[in-house]
Every structure is written in C-alpha cells, then in structure tokens.
Amino acid sequence: MKCDICKSKDAVIYQPYSGRRLCKDCFIDDVRRRVREEAEKQGILKANKVLLAVSGGKDSLTLADTLASIVNPKKLIAFNIVEGISGYNRKEAAMKLKKYLDDLGIELISSSFKEEVGYSLDEMISSSKNRGLNIAACTFCGGFRRKLINNAGWKVKADLVATGHNLDDEAQTIIVNLLRGDIKRLVRLGDVPLKLSDRFVLRVKPLRKVYEWETTMYAYFKGFEFQDVECPYISQKPTLRARVRDLLYLIEEKNPGSLMRIVEEFDLISDNIKNNTSREELPRCKICGDPTSYGRDICKNCELLIKSGLMDQKYLFMS
Ligand SMILES: [Zn+2]
Ligand SMILES: [Zn+2]
Secondary structure: OEOOOOOOOEOOEEEOOOOEEEOHHHHHHHHHHHHHHHHHHOOOOOOOOEEEEEOOOHHHHHHHHHHHOOOOHHHEEEEEEEOOOOOOOOHHHHHHHHHHHHHHOOEEEEEEHHHHHOOOHHHHHHHHHHOOOOOOHHHHHHHHHHHHHHHHHHHOOOOEEEOOOOHHHHHHHHHHHHHHOOHHHHHHOOOOOOOOOOOOOEEEOOOOOOOHHHHHHHHHHOOOOOOOOOOOOOOOOOOHHHHHHHHHHHHHHHOOOHHHHHHHHHHHHHHHHHHHOOOOOOOEOOOOOOEOOOOOOOOHHHHHHHHOOOOOHHHHHOO
16 A cells, blocks of 8 residues: 555555554654644744753654754753663663764763762652652652753753653643643643743653654654663552543544544643733742742652651751
C-alpha cells in the first residue's frame, strides 16, 4: 500500500486518529510539523537559549531530534538528571545519550539529586520509610526534578525549558487536574505558557500534540536505541494518573483521536480562562525561596525533606 501523502513510497505507519497510512519520511515530516507548530506558539522559535530536560528515553530523544531540525542546535542545551535510583540510572545509557546529542550538535550538561539536594532518590525514600511514612517515590522525584530543571535553566540563562511530555501525558494531566478540581494548575497548562513567578524559567512541551506511540516510532525510525528500563518505583503504588491513563487508552482504542481532542479542546478553554483570571504571583518557600503553590509557606520539596528527617525541624517554625 502506498503512502497517503506522497503517493509514491510504501506506507509503513497507520495513524488511527487521522485514518492515514504514511511512509517513513512523510511520518517524520508530519511529527516535525506538529512540533514546529507548538514550538512557534510556545516561543521556542524566537528564544535565544532553550534547555531541554532529557532522560535518554524515546520522548527526550524525539524532543532533541525534532527541535534540532527546527532551530539552530547551538541554541539548545540538554540537561540530564541522575536521580540516584539503583539499577536505573545506568552509565551506558548516559554515554549513548551523549553520543546522539553530539551528533545533533547539542551540548549536554548534567546534575544529580545527590549533588544538589544532598540525597539520592533512594536515600530520600528509605529515610521516609524509616519514619513510617508512605510517600510515593514519584512524589519526591517529580518535585525535585522540577527544582533541578528550573535551577539549570537559570544557570545557563535559558529563556525556556522544554520537556519531553507527549500528547498522552498532556491528556492525562488535564483529566487528573480536572478530577482534583485544581483549576489554578489547569490554567497553567494549555498551548501558550503562563508565567506565575519570576523565579520560574517558563516550561514548554513541544511534543504535546504527538502521541506516545508516535514518539516511539520516531525514535525507532531515527535509529535511536533508547533506554527501555522502566523506573523500578513505577509499579509500587498505583496513582490516580495511572488509572486515568488506563481509562484514556480504553477510550482512545474505541474512538481514535479522543486524546488529541481532549488536548485541542482544552487549549480553547484554557485561552478563555487565562483571559478571565488574575495572575497573582506565586508565594515563595520560606526555606529554599522557590516559588510554591498559593496558600503555602514552605514548598512541597522542603516539606518532604523535613517529614523524612532529612532537614531540620526548626525550619518548620520559622516565620
Ligand atoms: Zn510518503
Ligand atoms: Zn522550599
């Protein structure tokens, strides 16, 4: 069967949501076109420097490759975080990642939880367990990753930080925040980034219109051998997000294109909300100074360290 776009090469991909069959080249062009559209709305085309948060997985490789085809790779700096998870953060994976980025002409810098927070993720979790707490690893990991990514963005004076979140991630995030009734967080999503603190480097998601299976195929067609080891903490505690993910996949299977419509419709709604809400600056954490959610004195990260016995209690009573 021939490709529905060029009508000359053999089709190797079927896109259920568009009903098209595409050849490898047209598929790659199609993914790049969607990334370019988002990148333009997000201000990436005009930025002087963009920090790419990478992990060595398929999404981060697709992020680096598509952006390198859209803007000058010299404007991109990749940032890799070693969380400190035994058996997961492997040296060979990091070496491979460096080689791919070298080939694309993108500089790679890296940092670790241990270096910047003083504790590896494994240490944070075992300390909190020793205190009888039942905090999911992803709670520690997500918060401190965001902190380190923001710090790195500051250090290299990036205008934007781009993450590899794909369409599936974005649709899940929208539904999870709806279920939690977290309107303030919902407003921050959407296709045009919203800055709520001077201390945050603006975060953007260029892959938010690309399905996860498409980032996998893109990385595969580009010959990337990506890290396929799953984080060992992932299956320990089924989160609301995991339940939402399973549900959305069920819906997508029966009604292809549902995820795309959730994100597209949400973008329209979010533009409306943005125009009608005040943009109050986020409060600062009294311990570390990072921006935190409305109504909080200390940020979630510092609270986690105190609870886990890794930061002095006296900070809790600081005024
Ligand atoms: Zn084609
Ligand atoms: Zn803090």
